[in-house]
Amino acid sequence: MAQKPVKKVVLAYSGGLDTSIILKWLQTEYGAEVVTFTADLGQGEEIEPARAKALAAGVKPENIFIEDVREEFVRDFVFPMFRANTVYEGQYLLGTSIARPLIAKRQIEIARQVGADAVSHGATGKGNDQVRFELGYYGLEPDITVIAPWREWDFKSREALLEFAEKHQIQITKDKRGEAPFSVDANLLHSSSEGKVLEDPAVEAPEFVHMRTIAPEDAPDQPTIITIDFEKGDPVAIDGVAMSPATLLTKLNELGRDNGVGRLDLVENRFVGMKSRGVYETPGGTILLAAHRGIESITLDRGAMHLKDELMPKYASLVYNGFWFSPEREMLQAAIDYSQSKVSGQVRVKLYKGNVTVIGRTSPYSLYDQDLVTFEEGKVAYDHRDAGGFIKLNALRLRVLAKRDQRG
The missing domain is CATH 3.90.1260.10 (Argininosuccinate synthetase, chain A, domain 2)
Structure with missing residues (x-):
């Protein structure tokens, strides 16, 4: 049951079974007016049917927001992340992680537009997405009320959710009645x-x-x-x-x-x-x-490239963990963007x-100098003999260590 009175809530709404149940649950448990936001992020599915489903659930036409945000998603979120060559734990390109801050941002913007006092999402209590959504909400609107149904409701099984859906005449596609092979x-x-x-x-x-x-x-x-x-x-x-x-x-x-x-x-x-x-x-x-x-x-430059590689794991963790709107991510982004000039x-x-x-x-800005790297004699700005002193200076501490160990 609701712990705090809520008049109007903006729900991240896909039109699928889970968020359709959440929509009705918000109406029945909170008695709240629900505003739905459905984002076209290029998921490859038709999203317009979400409008009809929301209308059937009693959402007012002016409270249904369906938006194509693909260009904003790639331009303002994906590309900035790729400037850092971002991978999490050496492999993952953060496809799910990077979408959440955009959805959270638009929910907060819509909440301000319609005068909503709460936002809600359909992420479960075991995953990362609940963190990403909610850190985004609070980072943009610190006093917003966040409703996370999967952490609040009393449904103990998939069957209980389906019973709720049938009780409230929520459309259930046939394959949803069985166990989905994967999400x-x-x-x-x-x-x-x-x-x-x-x-x-x-x-x-x-x-x-x-x-x-x-x-x-x-x-x-x-x-x-x-x-x-x-x-x-x-x-x-x-x-x-x-x-x-x-x-x-x-x-x-x-x-x-x-x-x-x-x-x-x-x-x-x-x-x-x-x-x-x-x-x-x-x-x-x-x-x-x-x-x-x-x-x-x-x-x-070598120094800039290697520093970027050192910063990248931190940047990746911030994105993965939901800190897109944090000052440290923005600081890193400023450094990364400067490197890309x-x-x-x-x-x-x-x-x-x-x-x-x-x-x-x-590239017209290439730092690669073929005269420097060639094995052939030519207009070379590199004297091979200089390498000897360079090596000895860099080896000095290793020689001191080796002499000490030999004495021991």
Whole structure:
């Protein structure tokens, strides 16, 4: 039951069974007027039916918000994250994590617009998403009331949820009456699958779990070669064709899908303390990460590049754990964005049976000097004899240590 009076609540609403139950539960348990927000993040499903479902549940037409936020998602969240070459625990490209702050941001904006005093989400009490949503809410609106139904209600089983749905005439699709084989979250950057048939990390994921990529062994026998143009760290064109952020990522997803690129089977450490196994597909993001590192390899100074690599795990943890709106993430972002001022040029990439290989890179800001690295004599600004003193100076402390150990 409600612990605090709530007049109006903005619900992150997908139109699926869980959030449809939550919508009705908010109406019955809190007696609150519900405002729904449904975001098109490129999940690949038609979201307009959510409007009819919300109307059927008694939501006023003016309280139904359905928005295409794909361009904002890629431009303001995905691309800034990729400027840092962000991966969590060495592998995960954070596809689910990076979508949550945008949803939270729009919920708070809508709450202000309609005069709502609460927001709500459908994340469970065991996962990371509850943390990501709520840190976002509080970071933007510190006094907002947050309702997390999965931590409040008394439903003990899936059957109890279905009984509630039937009692209140909530539409239940036939496959929802049984046990779902696994749960799926998707957006333009990735899809993630967890639970049920994937819970045993010793068992290979069935092929039917994969929805965004063909199996690498089924990919074409001929490689696909593309070029990606970058400006200040962000991709702007594929094969010379300029594209908007969301259009470009969509194209990379298609290229990755057709070449079996971007599959990941991962056991990760959740922020709440448990390990979980997930199967992720990030075809376009996998290509983008390789290409971005490729253009950085010729445009970033060694010190800047290595510092970025040291900062990245911290940045990744902040995104994973829900601290997108924290001052430390913004501080890191400022440093990362500064590093990208000369990260412009073109990268040539080969896609072949699940692999992404950078095979060429050019930039008007390149730091690569062929005269310096050549083995041939020429206009060389490097004297080989200088290396001897350089090595001896760097070896000094090692020699002192070795002499001490020999005495001992």
